[in-house]
Amino acid sequence: MEFLTINADYYCGIDLHGRTMYTTVMDERGDIFFRRNMPNKFPLFFEFMKPFLPNLAVGVESTYNWYWLADGCQEHHISFYLGHALYMKAVRGNKKKMDKIDSKTIANLMRTNLFPPAYAYPREMRATRDLLRRRSYYVALRAGANTHIQSTFSQQAILDIQGGDVKRKKSRRALIERPENQDLALSIECDLDLMDVTDAIIRKLEKQILQQARYHNHQALEILITLPGVGNILALTALYEIHEIGRFKSPQNFSSYCRVVKCNRESNGKITDTGNQKIGNPYLKWVMTQIINKAQQQSPAIAKYFEKLKAKHGPRKARGIMAHKFAVTIYYMLKNNQAFDEEKFLQSKIK
Numbered sequence: 464m465e466f467l468t469i470n471a472d473y474y475c476g477i478d479l480h481g482r483t484m485y486t487t488v489m490d491e492r493g494d495i496f497f498r499r500n501m502p503n504k505f506p507l508f509f510e511f512m513k514p515f516l517p518n519l520a521v522g523v524e525s526t527y528n529w530y531w532l533a534d535g536c537q538e539h540h541i542s543f544y545l546g547h548a549l550y551m552k553a554v555r556g557n558k559k560k561m562d563k564i565d566s567k568t569i570a571n572l573m574r575t576n577l578f579p580p581a582y583a584y585p586r587e588m589r590a591t592r593d594l595l596r597r598r599s600y601y602v603a604l605r606a607g608a609n610t611h612i613q614s615t616f617s618q619q620a621i622l623d624i625q626g627g628d629v630k631r632k633k634s635r636r637a638l639i640e641r642p643e644n645q646d647l648a649l650s651i652e653c654d655l656d657l658m659d660v661t662d663a664i665i666r667k668l669e670k671q672i673l674q675q676a677r678y679h680n681h682q683a684l685e686i687l688i689t690l691p692g693v694g695n696i697l698a699l700t701a702l703y704e705i706h707e708i709g710r711f712k713s714p715q716n717f718s719s720y721c722r723v724v725k726c727n728r729e730s731n732g733k734i735t736d737t738g739n740q741k742i743g744n745p746y747l748k749w750v751m752t753q754i755i756n757k758a759q760q761q762s763p764a765i766a767k768y769f770e771k772l773k774a775k776h777g778p779r780k781a782r783g784i785m786a787h788k789f790a791v792t793i794y795y796m797l798k799n800n801q802a803f804d805e806e807k808f809l810q811s812k813i814k
Contacts, residue, residue: 464550467578471520476569478562479523485562489570505535522573524548525581533583550579591675592703598668605661608654689802692757701750708797717794722748723786751786768809788813
């Protein structure tokens with residue numbers, strides 16, 4: 464866990480909700496000068512903050528709706544800090560919880576340099592990143608419909624239906640005729656309708672994402688595509704979730720963010736629990752998992768290397784080692800502006 468050193472005359476802690484925010488402003492000694500609940504309207508917030516400008520620091524937890532506040536602060540040259548919600552909860556440890564206390568606590572964390580930062584993703588690439596995340600949602604919906612169709616046939620002991628039969632767009636409507644029961648047929652028809660709709664949505668999203676990618680760090684995208692088996696979607700997902708590799712201090716820091724390394728939690732020589740394993744970016748973890756599969760299909764040398772790892776460590780640990788290895792490789796590829804080097808990848812050792 465890292466903490467920011469924030470130097471300001473006034474510290475504004477905001478407990479942000481969907482429609483309102485509770486705001487507390489204090490100085491470096493902890494004296495409170497302003498405290499109020501107000502609607503989520505930046506012009507109103509800015510009017511109240513004018514007496515504390517220009518040396519004001521604004522802090523908020525990384526909730527789902529911080530975009531508008533960060534953008535408004537940027538436009539008006541107000542220092543904005545996004546706090547890691549899980550780490551902030553661990554640091555503050557309040558017994559009592561209410562908006563007034565939460566906003567005061569955030570301001571206190573800022574002024575005492577105990578504010579754990581999260582990455583405030585810049586607005587220039589944020590919308591395209593969110594389109595990629597939305598695409599993942601629709602892909603999951605389509606996959607769920609596919610799985611349900613196959614499960615339905617398995618329930619009826621209709622065993623000649625394969626996954627490819629469901630994916631094959633030109634002929635899959637014929638599957639509706641297979642069950643004798645009309646309710647089962649309707650269930651399959653609805654799943655196929657959902658797959659058709661999500662197919663169209665995914666195509667629309669991918670078209671827009673590819674158009675926007677031309678304006679956002681095209682050089683990094685070209686580097687990522689050199690990874691074996693990696694196409695546009697995997698490379699774009701990695702590009703938009705990483706944004707700038709320079710924000711990670713080390714390959715281990717980046718690997719932790721990708722959720723490909725475990726964090727040790729022990730006391731007095733004993734492992735206490737396995738918590739905090741999901742702190743990080745789930746989309747980058749998905750990227751690393753997919754790269755393992757794609758690379759084996761594309762490169763016989765990598766497939767052979769993976770088989771050796773499985774023989775030595777077992778399948779689960781072997782995948783963990785490969786995911787970590789690819790995360791470290793991507794870190795140095797982007798940092799050094801170098802394409803993927805298979806020989807170097809196979810010879811490198813991770814610490």
